[in-house]
Amino acid sequence: MDKFVIHGGNQLHGEVEISGAKNAVVAILPATVLAETPCRIENIPNISDVFIIMDILKQLGAKVKMINRTTVEIDGSHISQPVVPYDLARKMRASCYFLGALLGRFSHAQVSMPGGCDFGVRPIDQHIKGFEALGAEISLEHGMVEAHAMELHGSQIYLDVVSVGATVNIMLAAVKAKGQTIIENAAKEPHIVDLANFLSSMGADIRGAGTDVIKINGVEHLHGVTYSIIPDQIEAGTFMAAAAATGGNIIVRNVIPKHLESISAKLIEMGVQLKEYDDAIEVISNGVLNHANIKTMPHPGFPTDMQPQMAVLLSIASGTSIITEGVWDNRFRYVDELKRMGANIQVDGKIAVIEGVDHLTGAPVKATDLRAGAALLIAGLIARGTTEIEDIQHIERGYENVDKKFSALGAEIKRIKFPESVPAAV
Ligand code: EPU
Secondary structure, three states: OEEEEEEOOOOOEEEEEOOEOHHHHHHHHHHHHHOOOOEEEEOOOOOHHHHHHHHHHHHHOOEEEEEEOOEEEEEOOOOOOOEEOHHHHOOOHHHHHHHHHHHHHHOEEEEEOOOOOOOOOOOOHHHHHHHHHOOOEEEEEOOEEEEEOOOOEOOEEEOOOOOHHHHHHHHHHHOOOEOEEEEEOOOOOHHHHHHHHHHHHOOOEEEOEOEOEEEEEOOOOOOOOEEEOOEOHHHHHHHHHHHHHHOOEEEEEOOOHHHHHHHHHHHHHOOOEEEEOOOEEEEEOOOOOEOOEEEEOOOOOEOHHHHHHHHHHHHOOEOEEEEEOOOOOOOOOOHHHHHHOOOEEEEEOOEEEEEOOOOOEOOEEEOOOHHHHHHHHHHHHHOEOEEEEEOOOOHHHOOOOHHHHHHHOOOEEEEEEOOOOOOOOO
16 A cells, blocks of 8 residues: 655645546436436546446446546446445445435445445435435345335425435435425535536436525436536645645635635635635635634535644644534544644544644654545645655545645655655655
8 A cells, every 4th residue: 555755844836726526526427327328527536436436337337438537428328237236335435326326217226335434423314214205115134225116206305414415315316206306404515516417417307406405306317418527625625725734825726716615714714815716716825824713514614524634724823723523423533643743632522622833743644534634644744854644545535646736836745655665855
């Protein structure tokens, strides 16, 4: 397994191009199985989660053809067995989107219980509640979730918790159901809107995506389309945070500034200067950061997927900051790794109290999950000395060429074969 070796201390300068959004593409690629003709999906990020979904599509019998580095053509018309096996599904959470998509197309689906980042219990009870309301029977045997219906029919579903995954899965199952489905207390994330736009361009009738009530009138046929994935708000936020932490000045290109509002507002509160353009944001920082309090919430609140990265900034900000994790039960596992680098953070349940320190120091650390890994990258960029990050496969689930993108901004970061020895100069 490779690892990243970072020599900290360089300010980031230059421009970085943001890739397509992971959490949109992992919903839209499974959704292509609903189309009767081929779909062409553009602006796909080259990340391992995308490669896994393509493998699942191929194993289902779909034709998957890369047109160029960021465009794929998917023809799911030949799929006959709606079964996603354990060996692929266990690798990622979003494999459960094949439940909704295959159920929507075949009224039958069998998918292994999903894997993904581990930050506490990740139930799918709301997905199941939605499928049942649409008329499906669900069983869980031998680690496989099986959903079956004679015919799916529209229904009114009130989600007990705001869930991105349940909202996506219910939309996928409902687009071809008979009659109207209403999802109340739906998730409002940009990737929900992107999925709705994709399905609508295929001929679906969906209203209200981006609000907490989504109405879907089932249609009989969906056709293939060419569609471009939105930019990744969290990748953009991660680079913005990294520039702010290093006291740098970068332009983050290919973004939708509106999707970044909660992150931008927090960085400004911390003393970072931002300039907004149509599809870019410039980050200007002198490295002096004010303390701040952050509470993560479903969109449009502050995104939980930026929480670990912001903890790094707050660990070198003046004074005391408090982070309250409002989405996941256990998303502070990275804190022990940051403490190894000199951060002063106390965690009690869903609250972290951070006392700013003068500087972090490089250390060997492990990425415990995707965003934890992103946080450690930023920590490595600002730390004095050398940081070695192991388990970078977590980072590569969601960040395309992250080492090359940071290098191009002036960071000293190298990917090395592990357990090979560290090169003298990195
Ligand atoms: N929940 C339930 N029951 C359910 C579903 C969710 O109780 O049936 C709870 C969860 O335990 C959690 C909360 O609801 O406390 C929110 O979970 P949600 O379903 O919204 O999360 P998800 O769909 O599993 C997606 C992203 C995550 C992101 C969350 C929250 C994808 C593939 N994943 O997960 O992204 O943290 O929404 O915004 O879209 C990441 O990119 O690093 C990542 C983990």
